[in-house]
Amino acid sequence: MTSLPGGSDTGASTAEPQPLVCARCGARSEGPQPTWTCSVENGTRSYLCDACARENLRAIEGRLDPAWW
Template identity: 55%
Template sequence: MDEETHPPEQPAEGSAEGSTVCARCGTVAEGDTVPVTWLSAVEDGRRLHFCESCARLHIRAIESRLDSLWW
């Protein structure tokens, strides 16, 4: 496969401090809980979190139930 078709490397769900990180852009959530405006999804058995900006940008793909690698 081409490198273009591979999903971007996704950071770990949380950093050492236990904060939540967006699996798409790497934005770190403030506080120790996932903000209610963030999207949560399970892909390949892993729970991923997406910030409000990424969720809004890709809402059509999300509603179509496409894995994030297709966004």
């Protein structure tokens, strides 16, 4: 039988999900946030709340460096 890493048969404990923090304004999520945007820059994952994502949509879609916007 094969399973994915971290599956239930590996004995790994499931950690509590950490709240997301917006990389621009510092807003914290209280649960799943399907409207937030996830970005990977230089191998680091960061999240933007829906308000910051809307304000910077053109820069995000244009793939401009976050330092620029």
